[in-house]
Amino acid sequence: MQKLNLNQILSQKLSPQQIQFIKLLQVPTAELEARIEEELEINPALEEGKEDNETETDNATDEFQDNPDTMETKEDKDINIEDYLNDEYGGYKMQGDGNYSPDEEEKEMPLSSTTSLHEQLLSQLNFLKLDERQRTIGRQLIGSIENDGYIRRDLEAIINDLAFSQNVETDLDEVEEILLKIQGFDPPGIAARNLQECLVIQLERKEHHDDPMVQKAIYVIQNCFEEFTKKHYDKILKKCNLDEESLKEVIHMITRLNPKPGGISDGIMRTQYVIPDFILNNVNGKFEIVLNSKNAPELRVSRSYSEMFSAYDKSDKKDKKLKETVTFVKQKLDAAKWFIDAIKQRQQTLMKTMQAILDYQQEFFLDGDETKLKPMILKDIAEKIDMDISTVSRVANSKTIQTEFGVFPLKYFFSEGISTDAGEDVSNREVKSVLSRMVEDEDKRKPLSDDKLVKLLNQKGYNIARRTVAKYREQLQIPVARLRKEL
Template identity: 80%
Template sequence: MQKLNLSQTLSQKLSPQQIQFIKLLQVPTAELDARIEEELEINPALEEGREEKEESSQDDTFEDNYEEDMPMEDRDINLDDYLDDEYSGYKMHGDGNYNPDEEDREIPISSQASLHEQLIQQLNFLKLDDRQKLIGQQLIGSIENDGYIRRDLEAIINDLAFSQNIETDIDEVEEILVKIQNFDPAGIAARNLQECLLIQLERKEHPDDPEVQHALRIVQDCFDEFTKKHYSKIQRKCDLTEEETKEAVNLITRLNPKPGGTSDGLVRTQYIIPDFILTNNSGKLEVSLNSKNAPELRISRSYAEMFDAYDKSDKKDKKLKETVTFVKQKLDAAKWFIDAIKQRQNTLLRTMEAIVEYQYEFFLDGDETNLRPMILKDIAEKIDMDISTVSRVANSKAVQTEFGVYPLKYFFSEGISTDSGEDVSNREVKSVLQSMVDQEDKKRPLSDDKLVKLLNQKGYNIARRTVAKYREQLQIPVARLRKEL
């Protein structure tokens, strides 16, 4: 038997405007310009530029002015709603001081030819026939971003047969591979780390030097012992003195284990664009938004003036009513977008100012040991916002200080209790841990158990597993792998 039940539930749903604001909040300064250009393209009611008259002060309140469910004939349309100074000449700047003569500057990105392009250029200098060139190109195309060829040569031979209709064998492919392995950078196209190091050693300027010969023997005959730092076994197996072993190992460790270099296969210098600028004016810390790349936005006067024509026309005209409805939607969307940009700035500034206030001692001198334990909840409560909002700001923004550029998430850390009952930032503990490892005797590196005892002696109540976790986060190898001769 079917029954019809009526129930009432209470739930929260984000409006489309709120969802878009959340997305806009996550956009870093480097990408904000592209996001604004996208909005300018899809909304003709939004324009770039500023009015000649002076702009009025901005209201930081984010209001919903959208009356979307109200019939068009019941709405009071006021031209001033859209031509108000607050919207018509709004410039996205943090400190309110805008210089109209300020030049727009492009952020320089320095880039060169990709690694594969450089290798192809070197391949073209070899005296190869068309068949050999195609094999060489296939091999170069199989080189990964770190400079290695990890695909089996048999698989590359199959690719050549299917894609290039070239029948070849291992001997011919290896012959061309050896030629490519002589390209720059040294060690390129190796199939494993051992081969990569051997290629580099064989290309040394003085390959007959005893130091180079000893290094070659170690990599060829004792590679497993070398990776595990079993130096006493290497000395016995290669019949070397302690000094000869030390010189050879030092030579090997100076070689490049990743001849491909960058992770994306490009030789590129990138410039981080900070979202905030922090200045210290005689002990007074001041935060401003970096918004040089953001253009001025205003409501289109021509679109707004269409409402004048509507007021003076026959409101029963269906086509005119549809046109005005469309215009109204575009104007509302443009007005909302400018509001959202303002709200974004307000949220960013409030969050950053709260972080600076919380970590004031650190921002004065840049000493990492002055960082206080701070979690998202601390800042969220301070600025009376949701934790998720603070998280979105912290995960995608950076601040420029006198000591360098830091991602905001750098300042958030859990606390570690001390003997005195205080909580200190785990960054302070990591800094002390790093200092201990830097100053240790490399012939007898400190084990995790020893590091725990030393930290406990300094008053930090910390467990061994936590020390191991912090060591891994600092990319410090275990004691055995830190051992030196």
């Protein structure tokens, strides 16, 4: 039996303006311009230029809002918040020296045009004297090459693909024969099935591949690959009957080979530059934060749309089509105002957050010494600026600042604290910096184990456990002691 019940539920919903703000806050400077261009295209009520100091539009839209005859606009309906919050603006993995000047503001990011790796390989395939059947097998093999240059797919699976998708019956011997030809293409090492095979191919492709030392390197890779990867040099010396000097030369030769012959992952070279969101100037000992001008665009509500709305609003609204027109114009005007307000709120939040970080880490910004960074977590800044932790997180995860010591992501300044014998808390970045110097200065013939590193850090006054040292070492991408060993 069906029943109709009336329930009261208290729930929180984000307003359209809050949603606009959340989305815009996490957009890095490099993408903000494109986001604004997109909004300008879809909303004719939004224009570039300085804002007019008039309130006529505001008053008119407020009157229309209060009119009971008005139709419900799109923005007034329930909004699917998930659709907004799931719209991520990522991909802020850029490279370059971080240099930036106002003269470069209007320049587009350079995009160098080049052929993809697969196109290069297919071009080389055309130079081989193959029949159409063999070319089909070759194209299938090239299509199976991954971005780093390896074929990791089992050849039996490739044979099955040829049978089902290309209607080509073949066997393992024929596929391996064509694969061997492709492995002779440039770049050297391409189409290898594993690292061991990749290194051997590169050594065999050397100009003086018959040189005794090259042959020794090939022998070491073919017969002592596991020992080589684990740096068990004593075992290699015995097994390959080499002296220490020869092994040093062999290791030097092997380590200069390319373990990822595929190179560029997607075959398109993108030359991108970090565009800092903030620029920090030290003027006679006084810090001055400047927000990148790309973060402060001049936007305004279209005067023609405002006048159009005023004219429609004063007319007879009993006509259905006219009522729909008024609703549409108001919707566009509201959306334009909301977008402008969100941009302004974004600027204010960025400046407040950056100023709080500067105040907290002032000692670091004086000379750029990493050891002077204080322990600081998101909560510290959130409390300082009276905002939610999630808001600070959105700012810290996608923004950068240019200083006289280089360009830093804001998340660089956040770190947990480690206690010292003196009862003080120091940033874990300081501990990582000390740990890194210890590894750099160690005797590579007898590298420091994690236990030894713990003892040395404890002697310096840092109360730290072995598992923490191991975690920091991994974060610094420092291999274990055995793999740091050198002859």
